Amino acid sequence: MNASAHASTAAEVHQHAHPTWQTYTKIAITLFVLTALEVAAYEVVHRHAPAGLATMLEPVVVEVLLLLSAFKFALVAMFYMHLKSDGKLLSGIFGFSLLLAAVIALSLMVIFMYQYQHAPTANPLK
Amino acid sequence: MADTAHAHIDEHHYTATGIDSRKLAIWTFIGSECMFFASLIGTYLVYKGRDLVGPKPHAEWLLNGVPQEQMLEIPLVTFGTSLLLFSSFFIVLALSGAQRGNRKALIGWLVATIFCGMFFVGMQVYEFTHFVHRGMGYTTNLFSSTFYTLTGFHGTHVTLGLIWLISVLVVALRGKLPPEKALNLEIAALYWHFVDVVWIVIFPVVYLIR
Numbered sequence: 001m002n003a004s005a006h007a008s009t010a011a012e013v014h015q016h017a018h019p020t021w022q023t024y025t026k027i028a029i030t031l032f033v034l035t036a037l038e039v040a041a042y043e044v045v046h047r048h049a050p051a052g053l054a055t056m057l058e059p060v061v062v063e064v065l066l067l068l069s070a071f072k073f074a075l076v077a078m079f080y081m082h083l084k085s086d087g088k089l090l091s092g093i094f095g096f097s098l099l100l101a102a103v104i105a106l107s108l109m110v111i112f113m114y115q116y117q118h119a120p121t122a123n124p125l126k
Numbered sequence: 127m128a129d130t131a132h133a134h135i136d137e138h139h140y141t142a143t144g145i146d147s148r149k150l151a152i153w154t155f156i157g158s159e160c161m162f163f164a165s166l167i168g169t170y171l172v173y174k175g176r177d178l179v180g181p182k183p184h185a186e187w188l189l190n191g192v193p194q195e196q197m198l199e200i201p202l203v204t205f206g207t208s209l210l211l212f213s214s215f216f217i218v219l220a221l222s223g224a225q226r227g228n229r230k231a232l233i234g235w236l237v238a239t240i241f242c243g244m245f246f247v248g249m250q251v252y253e254f255t256h257f258v259h260r261g262m263g264y265t266t267n268l269f270s271s272t273f274y275t276l277t278g279f280h281g282t283h284v285t286l287g288l289i290w291l292i293s294v295l296v297v298a299l300r301g302k303l304p305p306e307k308a309l310n311l312e313i314a315a316l317y318w319h320f321v322d323v324v325w326i327v328i329f330p331v332v333y334l335i336r
């Protein structure tokens with residue numbers, strides 16, 4: 001492959017269709033609404049809550065907050081960071097890193113929880 | 127013609143994958159940063175709720191026998207969070223302007239992004255100062271140490287992102303960011319979005335989940 005053909009192929013790969021400003025605006029509004037929902041869930045459960053709604057939401061509030069957060073994370077990664085349009089290699093790099101990151105966080109938590117539960121004398125706080 | 131083609135190759139640093147080497151590098155860097163923040167968030171969660179003394183993030187606590195309110199100020203941080211999210215919106219509009227050769231849009235949205243980022247850092251400085259005045263130093267308890275480490279490292283990343291964006295703004299103001307060099311802004315924008323997604327995780331984990 002000569003140099004100009006290589007440049008052309010590379011440029012074609014690089015020429016990806018980024019979202020339009022209308023899509024960016026919709027994502028921004030969605031992110032804002034999701035953030036408002038997160039704070040509303042917190043306020044309902046922990047502050048001035050109508051009793052019924054708070055009772056219903058309290059057992060699942062952590063899961064709701066994590067789900068909303070994950071959705072916001074995915075929206076920014078897919079649309080603002082252009083992973084949706086930039087090809088699978090970059091998504092693979094980011095996805096694999098996130099997998100490793102999750103393993104690191106979970107390993108830390110499991111190791112320390114085990115220490116707290118099974119070796120209380122090793123706990124420097126005791 | 128051949129010279130132009132060679133110049134094009136040199137300018138964009140394409141790899142065998144067809145992706146610009148700088149873009150590949152920033153994504154690899156972002157991947158390593160994910161693991162860095164995962165260890166900080168994991169540590170925060172491990173020590174969450176294991177304090178033997180106040181201050182408490184979400185509950186009343188005693189200081190010299192006097193009851194004190196919870197430490198975290200949700201309304202202020204929610205406002206800061208919203209501005210950081212909007213800054214991600216502004217920077218994609220700046221990038222779009224750069225790619226279309228619209229200098230006015232590029233500079234206007236980039237300034238808006240930098241303003242939002244500066245407010246966020248200012249909010250964190252105010253928050254940290256306020257906490258110290260309320261008796262929460264770095265070594266006061268497990269919450270304070272893990273909170274300052276996690277949010278402090280994030281704030282440092284935002285500050286570095288701001289310095290990067292201001293540098294790009296200076297280049298743009300000097301008219302040296304034509305559409306063919308928009309990738310320079312795209313790489314800075316990827317880093318900026320990354321600090322945004324990290325905060326998307328930190329905000330509920332630290333401020334909203336008790």
